[in-house]
Amino acid sequence: MKNTLEFRTIQKEDYTELEHIISDVWKYEDFCSPETAKKMAKLYLASCLINQTYNCVAVQDGKAVGVIMGNCFREKKHTAKYLPRRISAVLEMALSGEGRGVMKMFQGFDQIDEELLQLSGKTYDGALEFFAVDKAVHGTGIGGQLYQRAMDYFAECQMRNFYLYTDTACNWGFYEHQGMVRVVEREKKFDGHERKINFFLYEKTEVRDILN
Template sequence: MLNTLTYRKYQSSDASFLEDIIRKTWDYDRFCSADTAKRMAHLYLMNCLCEQSYTQVALNGDTPVGIIMARAKKEKTKFQFKIPRICAELAMLCRRQDRSVIKIFGGIHSIDQELLNNRKTDYDGEIVFFALNASCRGMGVGKELFTRAIHYFKDCEVKNFYLYTDSSCNYGFYEHQGMKRCGEKSCHVPVGLENTMSFYLYEYQIA
């Protein structure tokens, strides 16, 4: 149930709440131990924070329930997250199971990069990360976060931007917001069991 919704920039105190959303959204615990899932969610969040130039967190009362991160090509990314990201990666590299999970996600990153390279379009911006607590979906929180990112892009004179998503996510949301699917690839991803997933590239032209 939603109480008072507010929006602000990311703060370090948000990390544990957002890592829990990441962990549950992609069901990390399905293919690795709880400890590995926790470390992977932390590393994923740090990776995204290193790539963004804009954040907005949705709060239900005092609790973070969603976040969007965006990057305008001409804006600088956030250097202060680079050392925490390196520490998070080193913490995983010293553990065998963690290394296997990192390898899986490295393969997914390669697929995303392939989709972008095949598109051969010079984008001005990117939605780096976008996730909501499952209990808040369908209540307008995601649309508000997306709209705020659009306003940021307009302020930065961004003309077009892209994002990566996959078939495990609610990718239909992006189509409802006017984004166009411009790349797709299906492949087997070894996450516990052999699964076939589809990976998508979406783009948006700002009028």
């Protein structure tokens, strides 16, 4: 069977596959049970959808294998469209003590991200909100194609610069390969977990030159 690959905007039928990628890439089951990890992935995806003005999904042989989401701050977000799903995901997590504990831990992640942005002392035109690719297609160029599509969108928006948050649980080396620069970082070890995480803020400038 010939492999097919297409890039399109996200659809509801992609959610389950993308949530699996999220849980796998960020190793949610290191922090909680498989059931809670699944619910947390749903919450994370819904939160990303609320904060994006652009999204692109890579679909290989009918299966979503990667996604990228960008946020051009001057563009309108689609909050109302995705808010009900986020509320549902929060309520599902809140039904168990483990779920509430995991949400609190991830709220700590968000706080660290906010601190990184403050420490940078910079103002940006946008952000790369979410980028993940199924490990099964690493090295195939799909991630690079998704990234380029987001860069084209940012350039069309006449953005001068943008930032992204990443950490040692992710393939942060990819961003350096794309010419992004690490601006600031923080190290954090979480209570009750041996795992230590380094959090980074990367930036890219002169985005408008991409189309020239």
